[in-house]
Amino acid sequence: MLRLSLLSLALLPLLALADNPETLTERSNERARGVIDAAVAAMGGAEAVQSVKVLQLTLEGETWPRLQMQTPQAPYQDGYSKEVLLLDLANSRVKLETRLRGNGFENHGTVVLKRGEGTNYDHRARSVTAIPAAQASQQQFVQYQRRLPNLILRQALDRPTSLRYLGEETFNGAPHDVVTFVMPDTQQIALYVDAKTRLISKYDLIYVDPLTGDEAAEVLFSDYTDSGGVKVPQRWEFRQAGEVASRFSAQVAINPAISDATFEVAADGYAKAQPVPTELPQRVEDLGGGVYVIHNGAGQNQNTLAVAFDDFVLAVEAPGSSAGAENVIQRIKETIPGKPIRYIAMTHHHGDHIGGLRGFIAEGATVVTTPGNRGVVESLAQAPQKDRLARAPRTPEFLFVEKGRRVISDGKQTVELLDVGPHPHARELLVAYLPKQRLLFQGDLFAMPNNDAPLGPPQESSLAFAQFLKNKKLRVDKIASVHGRTVSIEEFVQAVQPGTPTAAR
Structure with a gap:
């Protein structure tokens, strides 16, 4: 019996192979x-x-x-x-x-x-x-x-x-x-x-x-x-x-x-x-007076402006993705605690500038944009993505920039959202101007490389931006950017030289 049992056990693998169809x-x-x-x-x-x-x-x-x-x-x-x-x-x-x-x-x-x-x-x-x-x-x-x-x-x-x-x-x-x-x-x-x-x-x-x-x-x-x-x-x-x-x-x-x-x-x-850094660190740049730039929070070389008012926060730009936006929102709350993010302004409709809007809409922020961008924001809010907005849907609320200008102020802090368009880069394109800080925040109008590489001849986009600054007579000391580091007005003037009209000082 023992011999038969051992023989049966030995045959089992062969029987299994014979009865093993392709998966x-x-x-x-x-x-x-x-x-x-x-x-x-x-x-x-x-x-x-x-x-x-x-x-x-x-x-x-x-x-x-x-x-x-x-x-x-x-x-x-x-x-x-x-x-x-x-x-x-x-x-x-x-x-x-x-x-x-x-x-x-x-x-x-x-x-x-x-x-x-x-x-x-x-x-x-x-x-x-x-x-x-x-x-x-x-x-x-x-x-x-x-x-x-x-x-x-x-x-x-x-x-x-x-x-x-x-x-x-x-x-x-x-x-x-x-x-x-x-x-x-x-x-x-x-x-x-x-x-x-x-x-x-x-x-x-x-x-x-x-x-x-x-x-x-x-x-x-x-x-x-x-x-x-x-x-x-x-x-x-x-x-x-x-x-x-x-x-x-x-x-x-x-x-x-x-x-x-x-x-x-x-x-x-x-x-x-010098080589471009393989990884840009997340950091918060304090520009003074309750104004901050969240660098690389939504992704590499993707920045957001955060402005503290008495009772709320205005954020400008939601680049990246929903996951990146959640990280930026957390950074804003850590930097400016105890104040809700009431507004999220977008500079323009390009995908790398609005990919994180869903996170801010889920947070309850009102979208500040031009009328022509309403449709793209509504489509984005309805996209079948797996994020916080999908788990708790909200219809986006809007505050529109009409006739080229919208001012948000509480009497102490002021941000002017100005339409640069029509511009070669986008027909409707906003910048955020803070007259008290003499600061301007922009996306895709000008960018300083993250290394020491020269810029070369000025791009059409930057020349049109320089003309806008001159026409509006904006008093600007610094220009912060969605892509790249914050620059002085002197650096910007040098970049669009020679002979380029630029901001009044």
Whole structure:
């Protein structure tokens, strides 16, 4: 009996194996691998995909960044973008030159990453800034491999165990197989593979949109052609929450000749700047007279002004997210205890400036803005997000800045909210002016870098701001900012020189 019992126990694992069907995860992974293999074959085959050692991609076209346009609603004024990306996959090197124009700003720069080091070249300011090693890592390199389908497929082939089949979906009127996998930088993406052509039509990933909650950011590929034995798209489009944010023509060169000199940048006469700090500390700047700037409380380089009145607090700007706003609110309560936050003023409707508004609305603060922004605030307040406002919904209350000015005062403390618009950056755009302190708080009109890099030629946005100060004859000693440090009026005048009109003293 004992011998039979031991024999039975020995057979149990074999019986279990014989009766162990594939799990749902295994079946999903197996089907996803089949879709990826078919996509690789359509792209030119595994050998052709893996033979790409160097790739140059030029993207050029129009941009309409979501929640970054002059107005919160269409029609939008388009911007311009061009980037030339050179990837040396064999040696983990990247060179990216970008030109951007729109909404009162123009930028031209080059980033080079190689051997775990990085350098940023600002061609407008003629400066060179080292990129800290933590920001020049392989994690940063991976993001550029989402620019083209063949690079994404290489990543999928290298990470087969993370592949999952999501199902079938109709996209642009055609059936698609959708698979997902996790890239080395931990970003999970979903690939839409055309069921007929087996080419990748798009990929998407999830992000939190201030107005609509969890949403998809999509990159669309179309108009494929052959280049170096690999299929590459000639059209490239980026969408957020279903809205087109950019539309580019794409030119791809496979395995162009390169050398070490290719990754050098001519920078004769450029000023050498200190690296930008990898992490900006949270701090409270006391500007005197009950006026404070909460630095980096809502996120890196995102600041809020807090002004103490006799019986309440006025906050200006709610950047970041709901979580960031909760941190800023706590900082304000610690700095100005025993007084409710009665008002939250927003400078303009851009997403990085209103992402934390829900936290202040939940706190019971009245939103101070221009009439044209009412709709975007109401949409934001109704967004399906998981925060304090979702747990205890409130309808936003408004105090509008009309005819260009709204004064909040208790007889001792005074804040004038002034509409700078129409401005190149936003049609309606507020600044907070404190005449007693001779202080002005603004967002996106001027910013001083967080290192010692030169500013370069003044931007259109800053020149329009300087003209506004002159026209209004505002007496200003200091300018505090949503992004960047507080500067003296002398620093601002120097930045918009030569010959730029500026504030009366």
